[in-house]
Amino acid sequence: MNNSYLFGAFALVTIVFFIHSWILSSRQVRLEKKLEELKSQLKDRPL
């Protein structure tokens, strides 16, 4: 029987999880940067 569907299934699952991990990583980096910006912005101002 043709094995292309078997490898196709594993490839698709790998792609889904790589994309998800990449989205999570970029989101985390963006948020950490934004958080640092906000913290330094607020540090300069009297509360």
Place this chain on the structure above:
Amino acid sequence: MKTRILAMLSVITMLPALYMIFLFAPTEATQGNTQRIFYIHVPLGVIGAYGSAILLFTGCLGFLLTRDLMWDRFAACAAEMGVVFTSAQLLTAMMWAKPIWGTWYVFDSRGTLQIVLLLIYIAYFMLRAYLPDREKRAKLCAVFGLLGMVDVPINYLSIYLFRTQHPQPVISPGGGGVDPDMGKTLLVSSIAIGLLYAYLFVRRLTIAKLEEEVDYLSQVAAAHE
């Protein structure tokens, strides 16, 4: 630190899982190598799709009982994991169905209810996006999440309750059982996917906490302008 350990454990267990799936597990007599999709399809469904449903249910119930927004965050993360894992599971189902049934998809009870579950996860996010008020959003989404999870027991029992083209259970109660080597492969594969789920979920929770901090500080900064 916790995230890093989970990531390492996930990669470490994924290697023996792949070895067992492709080389150790015996080839099934009627389906051939295509049956090996089962070793990721089942854990993606049980741990990913149903596990997310249980976590979403816990988060929604937790919020309604305590009114603590931490539970709302927990439920939102579970729903996002549900979208990813249920999509991956449906893709593996299609890749199995094409060579075995000769079609990518059949609208039988199990398959349809699994798509309904995916749509419930997506609808949960759409509802979150449309409600700007934090408290109101948490309350409505918790109610929606609880009602949506009615799909899960019907989905799980559908192969017992309805006539379906989905294969009959082999490891669930009343199932015919599997070859011991197939059982071991499924167990190792389930542990690997379980650890991957735990890693992604913990990571998503960290991001949700960061999002909340950013939102709060943005409001504070705006109030000072």
